[in-house]
Amino acid sequence: MLRRLTDALLSVVYPDVCLVCGRVLVAGERDICVRCLLDMPHTGFHHSPEWNNLHERLMCHAPIHRATALFHYEKHSPYASLIHRVKYSGLPSVGRRIARDYASQIAQTGFFDGVDAIQPVPLSLRRIISRGYNQSHAVAMGVADVAGAAAVMDLLGARHHSSQTRKNAADRLANARHTFFVSRKISPAPAHILIVDDVITTGATLAACAEALHAAFPESILSVFALAATRLS
Numbered sequence: 158m159l160r161r162l163t164d165a166l167l168s169v170v171y172p173d174v175c176l177v178c179g180r181v182l183v184a185g186e187r188d189i190c191v192r193c194l195l196d197m198p199h200t201g202f203h204h205s206p207e208w209n210n211l212h213e214r215l216m217c218h219a220p221i222h223r224a225t226a227l228f229h230y231e232k233h234s235p236y237a238s239l240i241h242r243v244k245y246s247g248l249p250s251v252g253r254r255i256a257r258d259y260a261s262q263i264a265q266t267g268f269f270d271g272v273d274a275i276q277p278v279p280l281s282l283r284r285i286i287s288r289g290y291n292q293s294h295a296v297a298m299g300v301a302d303v304a305g306a307a308a309v310m311d312l313l314g315a316r317h318h319s320s321q322t323r324k325n326a327a328d329r330l331a332n333a334r335h336t337f338f339v340s341r342k343i344s345p346a347p348a349h350i351l352i353v354d355d356v357i358t359t360g361a362t363l364a365a366c367a368e369a370l371h372a373a374f375p376e377s378i379l380s381v382f383a384l385a386a387t388r389l390s
């Protein structure tokens with residue numbers, strides 16, 4: 158009773174606001190208001206998961222079976238703030254909820270069929286300590302909430318590296334290749350590994366993870382799930 162009263166008082170003093178537009182949320186809305194949900198720049202990639210813009214971007218690095226992302230990421234779009242909050246503002250639970258909602262939307266298309274391992278893009282220990290969590294792990298948990306038998310696994314590790322943001326595409330890939338390594342060999346290998354990230358930009362990070370997994374588990378099928386992806390320029 159006291160808890161409910163406290164929550165009610167807090168919601169008056171600090172109302173929940175839409176993480177995209179900042180408007181106060183009404184009953185039934187969570188994280189994102191209905192209008193921002195409707196206006197979201199959906200990629201629709203799950204309608205053709207084996208042939209789309211994102212799939213094409215990653216396919217030249219490793220054999221990718223299916224690839225999808227919820228929405229198109231643009232740096233100055235208000236939707237970019239969603240990713241920013243999930244990544245830097247201590248709100249991994251938001252990433253988990255958005256991932257869970259999207260995963261439940263696409264589960265019926267068969268996107269997760271056969272997936273038995275979910276691999277979040279790893280962060281180096283140093284980065285996990287400074288940020289407090291790995292946002293991709295939160296996204297992976299959201300998928301695991303929905304995707305039946307698939308379990309979140311940590312097959313990959315990450316070395317600390319300098320920030321990717323100021324490098325060109327070739328440097329990014331070279332840097333990412335040096336960053337990721339298989340930290341755990343399991344036998345039998347997973348049949349189908351879903352690599353999960355919050356946002357995919359050039360695809361260098363994802364490609365390096367896929368390359369490392371493919372080298373260690375050549376028989377495993379690889380697929381990709383992200384909350385957002387930039388459009389190919």
Ligand SMILES: [Zn+2]
Pocket residue numbers: 175176177178179180189190191192193194
């Ligand atoms: Zn909104």
